[in-house]
Amino acid sequence: MTFFGLETTGDVAVIYFDQEESRVNTLSTAALREFAEVLDTLERDPAVRSAVLYSRKEDSFVVGADIGEFSTFETPEQVVALIREGHALLARLERFPKPVVAAVHGAAVGGGLELILACHYRLASGHPKTKFALPEVNLGLLPGLGGTQRLPRLVGLQGGLEMALTGKFVYAKPALKMGLVDALIHPQGLLEAGKAAARGLADASLKRREPKHDWRSRVTSTVLERTPLSRVVYAQAEETARKRTRGNYPAPAKIIDAVRTGQERGMEAGLEAEARNFAELVFTPQSKALVHLFFAKNASEKNPYSEARPVTRVGVLGAGLMGAGIAQVSAEGGHAVKLKDRSLEIAAKGKGSIWKDLSKRVGKDRSSFERDLIDARIQPVEDYGALADADLVIEAVLEDVVLKQQVVRDVEAVAKEDLVFASNTSSIPIHEIASASKRSGQVVGMHYFSPVPKLPLLEIVATEENPEWVLATAFAAGRAQGKTPIVVGDAPGFYTTRIVSLYMNEALLLVEEGVGVREIDGAVRDFGFPVGPLTLLDEVGIDVGAKINGVLKRPFAARGITLSSRGEALVEAGFLGRKSGKGFYVYDKSGKKGEKEVNEALARFVGATKRDASPHEIQERLGLIMVNEAILCLEEGVLRSPRDGDVGAVFGLGFPPFLGGPFWYVDTLGAPEVVRRLEGLERQYGPRFRPAALLREHAKQEKLFYS
Numbered sequence: 001m002t003f004f005g006l007e008t009t010g011d012v013a014v015i016y017f018d019q020e021e022s023r024v025n026t027l028s029t030a031a032l033r034e035f036a037e038v039l040d041t042l043e044r045d046p047a048v049r050s051a052v053l054y055s056r057k058e059d060s061f062v063v064g065a066d067i068g069e070f071s072t073f074e075t076p077e078q079v080v081a082l083i084r085e086g087h088a089l090l091a092r093l094e095r096f097p098k099p100v101v102a103a104v105h106g107a108a109v110g111g112g113l114e115l116i117l118a119c120h121y122r123l124a125s126g127h128p129k130t131k132f133a134l135p136e137v138n139l140g141l142l143p144g145l146g147g148t149q150r151l152p153r154l155v156g157l158q159g160g161l162e163m164a165l166t167g168k169f170v171y172a173k174p175a176l177k178m179g180l181v182d183a184l185i186h187p188q189g190l191l192e193a194g195k196a197a198a199r200g201l202a203d204a205s206l207k208r209r210e211p212k213h214d215w216r217s218r219v220t221s222t223v224l225e226r227t228p229l230s231r232v233v234y235a236q237a238e239e240t241a242r243k244r245t246r247g248n249y250p251a252p253a254k255i256i257d258a259v260r261t262g263q264e265r266g267m268e269a270g271l272e273a274e275a276r277n278f279a280e281l282v283f284t285p286q287s288k289a290l291v292h293l294f295f296a297k298n299a300s301e302k303n304p305y306s307e308a309r310p311v312t313r314v315g316v317l318g319a320g321l322m323g324a325g326i327a328q329v330s331a332e333g334g335h336a337v338k339l340k341d342r343s344l345e346i347a348a349k350g351k352g353s354i355w356k357d358l359s360k361r362v363g364k365d366r367s368s369f370e371r372d373l374i375d376a377r378i379q380p381v382e383d384y385g386a387l388a389d390a391d392l393v394i395e396a397v398l399e400d401v402v403l404k405q406q407v408v409r410d411v412e413a414v415a416k417e418d419l420v421f422a423s424n425t426s427s428i429p430i431h432e433i434a435s436a437s438k439r440s441g442q443v444v445g446m447h448y449f450s451p452v453p454k455l456p457l458l459e460i461v462a463t464e465e466n467p468e469w470v471l472a473t474a475f476a477a478g479r480a481q482g483k484t485p486i487v488v489g490d491a492p493g494f495y496t497t498r499i500v501s502l503y504m505n506e507a508l509l510l511v512e513e514g515v516g517v518r519e520i521d522g523a524v525r526d527f528g529f530p531v532g533p534l535t536l537l538d539e540v541g542i543d544v545g546a547k548i549n550g551v552l553k554r555p556f557a558a559r560g561i562t563l564s565s566r567g568e569a570l571v572e573a574g575f576l577g578r579k580s581g582k583g584f585y586v587y588d589k590s591g592k593k594g595e596k597e598v599n600e601a602l603a604r605f606v607g608a609t610k611r612d613a614s615p616h617e618i619q620e621r622l623g624l625i626m627v628n629e630a631i632l633c634l635e636e637g638v639l640r641s642p643r644d645g646d647v648g649a650v651f652g653l654g655f656p657p658f659l660g661g662p663f664w665y666v667d668t669l670g671a672p673e674v675v676r677r678l679e680g681l682e683r684q685y686g687p688r689f690r691p692a693a694l695l696r697e698h699a700k701q702e703k704l705f706y707s
Contacts, residue, residue, distance in 0.1 A: 003031040004038050005056075011049040011202070012195045013042055015100075018056035025057055027111035027145070028066035029082060036089050042098060050099045050198035053119060054191055059129045061104045062112025067139070070282060070291055079279035086145045087271050090118040094150075099201035103194030105187050109133040109169075114145035117154065121201055121208060122180070123194050125187040126172045128365050132180060135167035137251050139294060140287030140658065144278040148258040149270045155179050157230065157263065161237045164255050171364050182208050234260055248528050248658050251281055285668060289660030292706070293650055296643045296661070297456075300484050305472030309418065311480070312336060315393035317407055319350025319380070322424060323396035325452025326481075328354045330394075331377040332453075333480035338381045338390065347380030354378060357453060388414045392477055394446055396424040399547050404428065405436035412438055420473050422446035423461075426497045427551040430490045431463050441465040444474050447494060448483075449652050450540075457652035458483035463490045484651055486644040489637050492555050493548070495645070496652045498638070499629040499662075501552050501563075502688065504545060506622050507533035508564040514608035515618070517584045517598045523615035524622055528656025533622060535596075538583035543571045560687040566606065575602055621685070624678055626655070628692055630662040635694035642705040663705040671698035 003025070005016040015038055019025045042048050055061045073079050093100060093115075102108075102116035105125040113132050116122050124130050134143045134151065142148060143164060152160030155178045163170065175181045185193045200206025234256055241252035254277035262270020281287050312335060316327040319341040327339045327350065341347040358371040379386075387393055393415065395407050404423060411421060421443045423433050434443035445461025458478040462471055471487065478485040488495045510520050511534070521532020537545050546567040553563050570583075577583035585596035630649060633639045639648075646661020659665045666674050675696060681689035691699075698705070 001030065003034045006038060006041060008045075008048060009195065011047060012198050013045070013048045013051040014191070014195070015042075015051055015053045016056050017053065017062065023057070024060045025055055025062045025112070026064060026066045027062060027115065028069060029085075031066075032086055032089055036092075039092060039096065043096075048098060050101070050202040052101045052103050052191065052194040052198050053116070054103045054194060055106065057106065059127075060106035061108040061130075062110075062115060063107055064110030064112060064135065065144075067291060067294055073282055076279035076283065079282050080275045083144050083275035083278055087275065090114065090146050093118040094120075096120075099198060101194050101198045101201065103190050104181070105130055105190055107131055107133075109135055110143070111145050114143055114147040114150070117150040118146065121182050121197050121206075123183050123185065123190065123197055124172050124175065124181040125190050126184040127187050128171065128367055128370060130172045131169040131365070132163075132171075132175055133167055133169045134164045137165060137249075137255065138167045138290065140249060140251050140284060140290040141281050142251055142255045142258060142274065142278055144274060146271060146274070148255060148274045149262040149267055151180075152259055152263065157233050157259070161233070161256065161259060164259070165237060165241055165252050169365070173363060230263065246526050246528070248526075248656065249286055250284055251287070254278075254281055286658040289658055289664055289668070292660050292664055293646065293657055296647050297484055297651065299643060300486055300647045301479060303472060303475045303479065304487070305468050305475060307469040308472035308476035309391070309420075309469060311391040311420075311473060311477045313338070313390045313392075314477070315340065315387040315390040315411070316396065317341075317393065317411075318396035318398075319347045320396070321353075322448060322450060322452060324350040324353050325450065326394055326396055326424065326448055327351075327378055328357065328374075328453055329481040329483070330477075331374045333477075333482065335377065335477075335480065337378045338386050339378055340381045340384070340386065342382075344380055344382040347382060351375075351378050351380050384410050384414050387411060388416065390415065390419060392420045392422060392473065394422045394424060396448075399425060399428065399544065401428050401432055404433045408433060408436045408443065418442070420444060420470055422474060424448055427493045427501075427548045429492055430461050431465070434463060434465070441467055442470055444470055445490070445494065446474055446478065447496070449496075455652065456482070456484045457496070457648060458485040459494055459496055459648065459652065460485050460487045461490050461494050462487055484647060486640075486648045488633075488639060488644070488648075491636070491638050493552050495630075495633050495638055496648050497548060498552065498633065499626045499649065500653050501545075501548055502556075502561075502629050503622050503626045504533045504537055505549070505563050506625050506688075507537070508566050510613065510618065510621070511584075511606055512564065512566060512608055513613075514611040515613040516610070517603070519613065519615075520618055523613075523618035526615060527619040527623060528658060530654045534584040538577035538585055538587075540577070541579060542567055542575055542577045542583055546571050556688075570602070570605070573605055575599070575605070620677060621681065624674070624681065625689060627662040627665060627674065628678055628689065628695065631666070631692040631695045634663075635692050666695070666698070667704045667706055671695055671703065675699040 001020045003019050007014045017025045042051055099120040101121045102119040103123050106129050108116055134147050136143050159178050172184055176184050237256055258274040258277050261273040314330045314335040315338045316323050317340050319339050327337045330337050339347050339350055355375055362368050362371055393411050397403055397407055423445055426447055430445040434440035437443050444466055447459035449455040449457050460474050475485050507520055517534050521534050524532045549563050549567055556563055575583050578587050581587045582599050586599045630645045639645045642663035645663050649655035650657050650661050675691045678689050678691040
C-alpha cells in the first residue's frame with residue numbers, strides 16, 4: 001500500500017497524502033515510515049526549497065491513527081518503541097531545513113493534527129468541514145505523536161489542555177483566532193495559497209502571524225501559565241476532568257501529567273512521559289472497551305442490505321420535539337422534507353425550532369449559507385395530499401396505537417405504491433401499527449432518540465413481513481441522516497426501550513423503598529451513566545414512562561415480573577417531570593443552572609420510610625438488570641448480535657462507554673461472576689433478576705460473547 005505522492009512545481013514540492021484503497025487518510029506505522037522516505041527525497045533535492053503537505057481525499061485531511069494497529073501490541077515496551085520512532089520523525093519534520101506548509105481542508109484530527117503541528121506554517125480552508133481535534137481521550141488514550149507538547153506551546157496551556165482533555169472539535173475560524181492555524185482561505189485556492197506560503201517562508205518574505213488573544217487570554221498566559229501559579233491551571237483541569245469522568249477514566253490524569261512534565265521539565269521529558277503514559281493506557285480495560293466500541297460503531301454503519309431505493313423526499317408527521325428533530329436531520333442529510341402537524345401553525349412552529357437550533361451552530365460546524373440551505377429544504381404543511389410524492393414518511397405522533405393506525409390509513413390514501421412508512425414509536429410493536437396498512441410489509445420501525453440532532457443511535461425495527469428493500473431503504477435513509485443504525489426484531493419495547501424500562505423501574509422501586517432520589521442518581525452517575533435514572537425519567541416525562549409501562553406490563557407479567565404502578569399514580573397527582581416543573585426534582589422556570597432541588601412533595605407522596613442504600617447496591621441492581629435483559633433480547637432473537645446490543649445501549653441509552661456495553665461488560669467480569677451476582681439479587685428481590693438461560697450457558701461453558 002502506498003500513502004504519498006510527490007510533485008514539484010519550480011522550487012516547491014507538493015507532498016500528496018493519498019492513502020491507497022481508502023476513503024480517508026490515516027497514520028499508521030507504514031505511513032509514517034513512507035513519510036520519512038519522502039523527507040529523505042526532499043532533503044536530497046537541491047532544486048526544492050520548500051514543500052506543501054496536502055490531502056487528495058475529499059473533505060478530509062487525516063482522520064487520525066490506524067486504530068487497528070492497537071490490537072497488535074503485546075507489551076508496553078513495544079508501544080514505547082513505536083511512539084519514540086514517531087516522535088523522532090516529527091522532530092525531524094519540525095527541524096527540517098526546508099519549510100513545510102500544511103494546507104488543510106477537512107478533518108485533521110488525532111495524529112493528523114499532531115502531524116501539522118510539526119509543520120512550519122498551517123494554512124486551512126474556511127469550510128465548515130475543516131476541523132481540528134485530539135480525540136484520543138475518547139478511546140481512553142492520549143495524543144501520542146507530540147500533541148501533549150506542541151499544542152500547549154502553540155495555543156497556550158489552557159487551550160491545549162481543553163482540546164486534549166475533551167476531544168472536542170475546533171473549527172476553522174476559532175482555530176485561526178487561537179493561533180492553531182496561521183491563515184484561512186477558500187478550499188478552491190488552498191493548494192496554490194499553500195505553494196505561495198511555502199515560497200514566502202523560503203525567501204523570508206512571510207512570517208507566521210502571532211495569534212491575537214483578548215486581555216483575559218493574555219493575563220492567563222502571562223500570569224498563570226508562565227509562572228509557578230500554573231499549578232492553578234492544572235488543578236482546575238484536574239477538577240473539571242474529575243467532575244466529568246467521576247474517576248472512571250484514567251486517560252485525563254495521564255494527559256495532564258504529560259503536559260505538565262513537558263512544561264516544567266522540557267520537551268524531551270514531556271515526550272518521554274507521553275510515550276510512557278500512552279503505553280500504559282493502551283492496556284487498560286477502559287481503553288480496550290472504548291476501542292471495541294469504536295470498531296462496533298463503524299461496523300454498525302455499514303448497510304447489511306443491498307437493495308436500498310433512493311430517498312429524496314421525506315414526510316414527517318408531528319412537529320414536536322421528536323418530529324422537528326427528525327425533520328432537521330433529514331434536511332441535513334439532503335432530503336426535501338414536508339413537516340405536517342394538526343395545523344399549519346403548529347408545523348411552522350416546529351420549523352422555527354429547527355431554525356433556532358441550526359442558528360446556534362453557525363460559526364461552528366455550519367455556515368449561515370448552509371443553515372439557510374437546510375432550512376429551505378423543510379416545508380410545513382397541514383394536508384396529507386402534500387405527501388403524495390414522498391419516498392419515506394416517518395410518523396412521530398403521540399404514543400397511541402389507534403392514532404398511529406389512523407395515520408397509516410391517512411397517508412396510504414394519498415401515497416405512492418412504493419412508499420416506506422416508518423413509525424418512531426418507542427414501545428408499540430410495529431406489526432400492530434402495520435395491521436392497519438394495505439401494504440403492511442412496507443411499514444417499518446425507525447426509533448430515534450431525543451434530542452434527535454445529538455444522539456447518534458437509530459433503532460430500525462424489522463417485522464417478519466418486511467422485504468429486504470424496505471429495511472435497506474430505512475437503513476440508507478438513517479445513514480444519510482448521520483445516524484448509527486442497529487436492526488432489531490419486532491417485540492414490545494424492541495431492545496432499547498425494553499432494557500431501559502426495567503432499569504428505570506428498578507429506580508422507582510428503590511424510591512418506593514425509601515432510598516433518596518439524589519442518592520440513586522448519584523450512584524448511577526458514579527457507575528458511569530451520563531445522567532441518573534430519575535433525572536432521565538423527569539426529562540423524558542413521567543407520563544411517557546407510564547405509557548411505556550402500560551405496553552410492557554403484560555409481557556413482563558408473563559415472566560413473573562410486576563412493574564411499579566407508581567408512575568401512573570405520580571401522573572394522576574400532576575408530577576409529570578420537567579415539562580410540568582415538578583417531578584423527582586423541582587425545576588426553576590427562570591432556567592437558572594445549578595444543582596436541582598429534590599421534590600420533597602413527591603417524596604411525601606410516595607410515603608416510604610427513608611432507608612440507606614449503598615452505592616454498590618444501587619449500581620448492582622440497576623446495572624445488572626439492564627445487562628441481563630440485554631442478554632435475554634439476544635436469546636430471543638430481538639437482537640441480532642452482541643455488537644448491536646453494545647452499540648444500542650451505549651449510543652442510545654448512555655450505558656457507560658468505558659465498560660464497552662452490556663455484552664463486553666459480561667465478558668470483562670466473566671459470565672460465572674455475573675450469574676453469581678444475579679442469583680444473589682434474585683434470592684433477595686425476586687424473578688426479575690433471574691439470569692437469562694443464554695447467560696447461564698455462557699457461564700457453564702466459560703464462553704465469551706466476543707472471541
